[in-house]
Amino acid sequence: MTSTQVTLIQIDNYGPWTVTPEPRREVDLQTLQSRLYADLSQLFGNREGYVFFTRFDNMIAVTNGLDRDAHALIQESVRNRYPVTISLGVAVDERPAAALGRASTLLQDAGSAQDETRQEILQGDPLPEAERGPEDVQIAHFDVNDATGKYTDQLNAFDTFIHIEQGYAELMRYMRNAHDSLSFFVGGDNVIAVCPDLAEEEYRDAVDHVRDMVGVELKVGVGRARTAQDAGMQAKHALEVCREHRTDVELDWRLEEAGAGDSF
The missing domain is CATH 3.30.70.270 (Reverse transcriptase/Diguanylate cyclase domain)
Structure with missing residues (x-):
């Protein structure tokens, strides 16, 4: 039986940021998104995870083996490199889509993706090391x-x-x-x-x-x-x-x- 750990990555307050104090050039936004994806791919990849870009402002990672501290370090790295921050929801399920559903709910319950007061949320419980298996x-x-x-x-x-x-x-x-x-x-x-x-x-x-x-x-x-x-x-x-x-x-x-x- 699989136990897939899924992390939803969401850029905080990204929509309002793209038009504040005035609309930003699309080429600059595309550059930021692609660089952030590349950095996250490496940050999670260095810890044996996979990141998929989906809509860029929302990305999905498979993160079996990453605990809360590893997730927090990735948030810190993004904060130090970018003008935006990221929130993370983590969930585990036999069915990957169900894990993503719970990870999404964790962030939604913490506030809107366009709420400027919701920053660097880290919610959810990673799969404990003792419960991990060779076919997760x-x-x-x-x-x-x-x-x-x-x-x-x-x-x-x-x-x-x-x-x-x-x-x-x-x-x-x-x-x-x-x-x-x-x-x-x-x-x-x-x-x-x-x-x-x-x-x-x-x-x-x-x-x-x-x-x-x-x-x-x-x-x-x-x-x-x-x-x-x-x-x-x-x-x-x-x-x-x-x-x-x-x-x-x-x-x-x-x-x-x-x-x-x-x-x-």
Whole structure:
């Protein structure tokens, strides 16, 4: 059974700040958002977590292994580097979407995201070390089949983007509704999904659903581990087996049982 620890990252009072004392240039706001995401990716990544940008003013992290002190240090680092602060809500659940729901409620109960008096909230209880296990996090790394041949080398860049985004949007909706999973576009033609304990057939159903609904063909490698980064690397290795063997779904632990993952 999975125990996914999710941290909701919310920039404090960001909307009003962008227009105070007058509207700020969009290029400056985009630069701040991208730099903040990059720094948070490194700050959480140095502690074996994953951060996904979503809307940039709200970001979602998988943070198994990070305690309250680690979260507070990240808040301090942001405060020292940026003209904005961040609030953090932390929750744990077998189902990633349920964990995010509780993390969201913690911040909502502390005040509005546009309330100037709500700053650097840190709410929630990280997963105690004694309750952590070797299979707490399950990560699925989806990839579009032959995206370069079908789209990049055939269509203009914007139409290619439309096709990739259609696949991502349908996958995101399906995995959320069917499995309480959280799926995130991570660039190129890649989507990473944070999942509960799903079986091979359930991943195969997701691949079939996206193909049938929007005509985008996917493959997926799946890993599970104690932390998000370890599970993500296992998923990458399984995805490489998909590419090599031209299969749609590979589970890293099945490959290990069969001895197919030895080359990695």
